[in-house]
Amino acid sequence: MLAAPRIDGLQYANWSEPIFRQMREGGLDAVHVTITYHETFRETVLVIERWNRWFERYPELIFQGRTAADVVLARETGRTAIFFGSQNPSCIEDDIGLVEVLHTLGLRFMQLTYNNQSLLAAGCYEAEDSGLTRMGRAVVREMNRVGLVVDMSHSAERSTLDAIEHSTRPITISHANPASWHAARRNKSDTVLKALAESGGMLGFSVYPHHLKDGSACTLESFCEMIARTADLMGPERLGIGTDLCQDQPDSIVEWMRSGRWTKDVDFGEGSAAAPGFPPMPDWFSDNRDFDRIEEGLARTGLAKSEVEGIMGGNWLRFFGQSFGPRA
């Protein structure tokens, strides 16, 4: 019998054959990969073309995931299914028709905002948060229709609550942690987390140091204990992992994430002028081969085996099955 599925709910690595091999060494059956931030539609298509070349070149390691069944296929064939996501709606420009087009090309997650106000909603770095816009409501409806998951990881509080309420299908916060554990602007209030859980949504826990208590020095025990406490709040079946792994990326990439083309200045986002680059990862998680440590750490918190297996991938698999196509 195959072990329980293992899924990472968000990565944006500097992809390469070694990283794809590490995914398999780490037992990853599926990874939600970010393919685009501030890129236009045409630029996003160029990234998809690059992925197509990787799929053609490394068919024994990876293939494009489109449905939950592809996670099972990946497990059966010893590969990793790659699911596309966008961290900002730049890829749909001002054109709602691109929602279906990008879904056909395999997009399965789209954040309504990345830190800033978008055409759809407010990001978590805006001073004002006026919630979902007119286009935001229309686009959420269209995402619900085709089966493109609303991701509010980088969104502001009211916008997030609006999305949870307005969306007729469960949404996700694919990579963030509770603000009650570590009060970062990207982490989420208990109000948001409870509303997310009640609506059937999913939270993916981030290992990105700016989202961790004590940053890069955060211990595995603290991280896993936080997950166990969030299971008390949200229910264990609403939880997964979304590491936000940015392996092998140069600092120019975090600059692109933060500043895109929206400012001529430098925006430091979660960093600072003194520490503008990617922060060092905690010593217990540096790449895809370290998922066993998280699973072992979770087991030590007293969570049941079935709960740990759900958090390591079973819950994402169920969510994928409910989310990635027109409603059954």
Add this chain to the structure above:
Amino acid sequence: MLAAPRIDGLQYANWSEPIFRQMREGGLDAVHVTITYHETFRETVLVIERWNRWFERYPELIFQGRTAADVVLARETGRTAIFFGSQNPSCIEDDIGLVEVLHTLGLRFMQLTYNNQSLLAAGCYEAEDSGLTRMGRAVVREMNRVGLVVDMSHSAERSTLDAIEHSTRPITISHANPASWHAARRNKSDTVLKALAESGGMLGFSVYPHHLKDGSACTLESFCEMIARTADLMGPERLGIGTDLCQDQPDSIVEWMRSGRWTKDVDFGEGSAAAPGFPPMPDWFSDNRDFDRIEEGLARTGLAKSEVEGIMGGNWLRFFGQSFGPRA
């Protein structure tokens, strides 16, 4: 038992609900529709968006066809499967990666040229025909890989023979007639037709008046007799219908087809300064409801029932099954 399948190998109508209803009244299980001529990739995506809206609005009449199985589904559910094609490679710009991207979006046919020299090959209106270009050979290989059919309807002779030879999978001339019957620049020599047949390719017979002997006055008998003679030359299993129906289009559309953005002058193509617009259709074929007449006309030529059924759709269905995905 369902009747034999009925498929039209090319149309470019001014699509509307009445035309979709006429497709069903005419018993069409599948239609290869042109979605783009000189449009860039982004402009082509806008056309796909328009089709997505039609699919959403008229699900009881049409849906997007992607595989031969969709033709069977269309027959079983009383609808018409719509298969996308391009009449020129403008939609891939100068980017071979767009071949797979457009295939994922449903493109199933692409002409390497439309009358003029393209990046890939020479069109039938060029004075010189230097055959497949370097990019042409690379793109044909990529089209073979993903299952995008090479269509040479508007290409020049040497380029067409090159494509037949270079392609590792059968190609098509989706809408043209034998030049031996009517010596139009768009019609094809016996040399091309024999090479096409020997390679397993398909010819779709056009009802567009400029491709017909006696133009708009061509009789159904003459058209069907020509098909029967072509069956002697190519074998009946290599033949289908590709009407080139341009129903309800304003003359501005034939101007776009001919002149695109490649000239500031007016190119009259198969027309003339005296008759620049769409020619009137022959009285026995004005819309999708007239396919019975062609089938009856073919039966009167002495072709066997099974041969007529093949020409009316069975041959296209077999070809679709061989052509629309990676090689089995």
